Amino acid sequence: MTSLPENRRQRISEADRDTAVRRLQEAYADGHLSHEEMDGLLSQALTAQTHGALEEALVSLPAEEPPTTSTIGVHTGRIQRGGAWRVPRTLKVESSFGNVHLDLSRAVIEHPVIDIELQLGTGRARITVPRDAIVEFENMATGWKDTRYKPPRRSGTGGPTIRISGTMGFGRLKIRHARR
Known part of the structure; x- marks a missing residue:
């Protein structure tokens, strides 16, 4: 899910959802999110149906570092x-x-x-x-x-x-x- 499609209304896959959850967990573990923020954003990511909704849950996160x-x-x-x-x-x-x-x-x-x-x-x-x-x-x-x-x-x-x-x-x- 590193690059979102231009159509933000396109439905997401389970792999997209899993990637978003992992990014939220990493941001929480790195101290970028409070416990309350994590709960809210995690709920938003788990209920998202489209790329646009999923992007809203991740917009406040720091940019994802490329894998090494x-x-x-x-x-x-x-x-x-x-x-x-x-x-x-x-x-x-x-x-x-x-x-x-x-x-x-x-x-x-x-x-x-x-x-x-x-x-x-x-x-x-x-x-x-x-x-x-x-x-x-x-x-x-x-x-x-x-x-x-x-x-x-x-x-x-x-x-x-x-x-x-x-x-x-x-x-x-x-x-x-x-x-x-």
Whole structure:
């Protein structure tokens, strides 16, 4: 729903409504809306039937930031990121043959949730996450070896959530938390 059709009387889809609800929730979470404003605008968005009515519910919101997605891909060879690199909101990593090492322990992470999508053929992947990060990898399909992950004894709070998904053919995914 990023661009509304010129005919504001055109009926909206469920995807348009879901996008509007998500934007309202994000604006509330970022402190742009009070609880009362959120309730009123959410009700307006849920009952809207046309693009014009839906636009009225969203007009006071700040402009939506474009999604930050980056893709790193090689056919053969090593993919390696470490140090103080800026992690996008969504990172896609694609490799047919080769190893992947992503070290997020000293990376600049600006988003509360980071999605890493792996599409790997042959080779292993190692991901080092910040000490206080929360790791989720339920949507990860491996063809040959299982994913290795040992959660920290003390669960971190306040760190980013790192969601890892995708497929790996022949290789193992190892996820570990940084020691410091």
